[in-house]
Amino acid sequence: MRxxxxxxxxxxxxxxxxxxxxxxxIMYSITNFAFADFYKRLDLRRNLAAEHMFNGKGSHTGWSxxxxxxxxxxxxxxxxxxxKSSIIHTTGxxxxxxxxxxxxxxxxxxxxxTFYSTKYYPxxxxxxxxxxxxxxxxxxxxxxxLRNLLLIALVxxxxxxxxxxxxVKRSFIKPINELIDEVKKIGSxxxxxxxxxxxxxxxxxxxxxTFNRMLNRIETSFETQKNFxxxxxxxxxxxxxxxxxxxxxALSKERSVEEYKQAMLKIVDAxxxxxKKTSALLLLARTGYENNNLNFKPVxxxxxxxxxxxxxxxINERFHIKTDFSMLPDDSMKLNxxxxxxxLQLAISNIVSNACKYSANHTAYVALGAFENGVLILIKDxxxxxxxxxxxxxxxxxxxxxxxxxxxxYGIGLPLARNIIKMHEGDLSVSSTLGKGTTxxxxxxxxxxx
Amino acid sequence: xxxxxLCIKIKFMSGIQRVLVPTDFTVDSLRIALEYLENNGDNQRxxxxxxxxxxxxxxxxxLLGFTKDDxxxxxxxxxxxxGCEMIxxxxxxxxxxMYADLLISKNARYVRNYLKGNRxxxxxxxxxxxxxFFNRHCFDILNVLKAVGLEALPEVVSLPVVGNETDxxxxxxxxxxxxxxKVSYE
Numbered sequence: 153m154r155x156x157x158x159x160x161x162x163x164x165x166x167x168x169x170x171x172x173x174x175x176x177x178i179m180y181s182i183t184n185f186a187f188a189d190f191y192k193r194l195d196l197r198r199n200l201a202a203e204h205m206f207n208g209k210g211s212h213t214g215w216s217x218x219x220x221x222x223x224x225x226x227x228x229x230x231x232x233x234x235x236k237s238s239i240i241h242t243t244g245x246x247x248x249x250x251x252x253x254x255x256x257x258x259x260x261x262x263x264x265x266t267f268y269s270t271k272y273y274p275x276x277x278x279x280x281x282x283x284x285x286x287x288x289x290x291x292x293x294x295x296x297x298l299r300n301l302l303l304i305a306l307v308x309x310x311x312x313x314x315x316x317x318x319x320v321k322r323s324f325i326k327p328i329n330e331l332i333d334e335v336k337k338i339g340s341x342x343x344x345x346x347x348x349x350x351x352x353x354x355x356x357x358x359x360x361x362t363f364n365r366m367l368n369r370i371e372t373s374f375e376t377q378k379n380f381x382x383x384x385x386x387x388x389x390x391x392x393x394x395x396x397x398x399x400x401x402a403l404s405k406e407r408s409v410e411e412y413k414q415a416m417l418k419i420v421d422a423x424x425x426x427x428k429k430t431s432a433l434l435l436l437a438r439t440g441y442e443n444n445n446l447n448f449k450p451v452x453x454x455x456x457x458x459x460x461x462x463x464x465x466x467i468n469e470r471f472h473i474k475t476d477f478s479m480l481p482d483d484s485m486k487l488n489x490x491x492x493x494x495x496l497q498l499a500i501s502n503i504v505s506n507a508c509k510y511s512a513n514h515t516a517y518v519a520l521g522a523f524e525n526g527v528l529i530l531i532k533d534x535x536x537x538x539x540x541x542x543x544x545x546x547x548x549x550x551x552x553x554x555x556x557x558x559x560x561x562y563g564i565g566l567p568l569a570r571n572i573i574k575m576h577e578g579d580l581s582v583s584s585t586l587g588k589g590t591t592x593x594x595x596x597x598x599x600x601x602x
Numbered sequence: 603x604x605x606x607x608l609c610i611k612i613k614f615m616s617g618i619q620r621v622l623v624p625t626d627f628t629v630d631s632l633r634i635a636l637e638y639l640e641n642n643g644d645n646q647r648x649x650x651x652x653x654x655x656x657x658x659x660x661x662x663x664x665l666l667g668f669t670k671d672d673x674x675x676x677x678x679x680x681x682x683x684x685g686c687e688m689i690x691x692x693x694x695x696x697x698x699x700m701y702a703d704l705l706i707s708k709n710a711r712y713v714r715n716y717l718k719g720n721r722x723x724x725x726x727x728x729x730x731x732x733x734x735f736f737n738r739h740c741f742d743i744l745n746v747l748k749a750v751g752l753e754a755l756p757e758v759v760s761l762p763v764v765g766n767e768t769d770x771x772x773x774x775x776x777x778x779x780x781x782x783x784k785v786s787y788e
Contacts, residue, residue, distance in 0.1 A: 476779055478692075478780075479777060479778060480692065481692050486691055517779055521691075523683075523684040523691070524691075530775065593774065
């Protein structure tokens, strides 16, 4: 930030110096031009006066030059001087200026506002200096006006430059500060927040977009872990309870060896189910990151759907899944999706287990079809449905609809699935009728064949 | 793509059947096409023409300003197009082309000439299927086709397609979960 400030100030300083130099140069040039021009005019009148004087008959004072306009305060004078440069006789010349007059030629000089032009004329053996003096109206009035104008323009210009550059700087800093404020609000408990992206902000918009995508990845990661924890704590509880129950019952009194054997067999059976569930859950908890890189490869979506169904059955054997693969395309290349198999499996198994969980018949109906640029997966259930006014909130993490009181769950599965589908450039949508059932539609883009 | 109008291609008639399938541009009506294709035993190559009746209206601005393609683009929703694409990819070997068209008059002579001009070789007439048109200019062509006279029609295929199931939550439900699919991997 400091470098930016310094650069800004340096630029402003350079601009100001340039403008001042420019203004000064204008003033200097015009002034010089005005002086030179005026002297020339004085010279002309002086020559005319000399001409009149030596060749005409008029007197020293009061004669006018008929064809030439009279300048402001114009005075003509003649000085007679001797060989030693001392004045013998003068008409209307201020003798204190005698030193500035050149005795052998022409001279131009200025005293205050009055300009003098003199020339030496030898006449009939005597030395004469003929001169004209006048005030430069242009210099006194117009140049002053120009000088004032340029000064005001300079001041205003500098002010303008400073104000505009500060405004521009603030307009760049302000949205960044807003972004900073928004990011401060995002923490591990509200990772679903996203930065606002407006279309017309250029580079900052891209920054916000990149940030949002990063948040998508982080949120998916978080939610996968939470999903695993909630699933594990719920699903692993049941077999453990039954193992403890069987063991307690067997130990409650003396029993025959046969009865103990039976109890042990039941415990082994329950433990094996527990092992199956744990490996299925661990499989789901793999977030698809190998060596900390998100690994996207072409995967067969039909294989993933079938694997997801197996996983769901492994976790909860009361669930039933009916698959309709009748619309599968002839060409299996149309089922290739660019993505991460574990993540997609996680998403689909979450939706399928939701479908089974919230229906009385614990059955989910899954269908798969391929259209031109993508695949369509339909997961349908005949369960309790979602109330219409709550449909807008189902993607909020931890949201549970009002009719789910009798069903356990943490409200993580659907937002997680949606995030995963979004990461694969796909679309997840839900339609539902309260009391009749729910259908989840997932569309994923397939790999374009070259 | 379903939206190409009148693919005028020179074809050898013996190879490919051109089949007229009535539709109301809902995904549910694609079941008629699916029934036909599933019962297409000898893997005959077909071109499907999905036809709906449409009244263009009397306004001269409408008639001059809108082409048949404009009307078709408006009538075919995204889901309908996706359904058609799915059917095409499933029956890639048999369905050579599948597109939609409009029948703009109920006049018998027009219908006869339409069938002749488009070289339709088969007409599918679903029994007991009720079309549901969501656009008020559309009309049902089943009666129109029947009124032309069955002897004037090319080969007629009658299919027992069950009427609309009204409890579909998602429009795409209609082409899945029909009778006879009971695969499960459990």
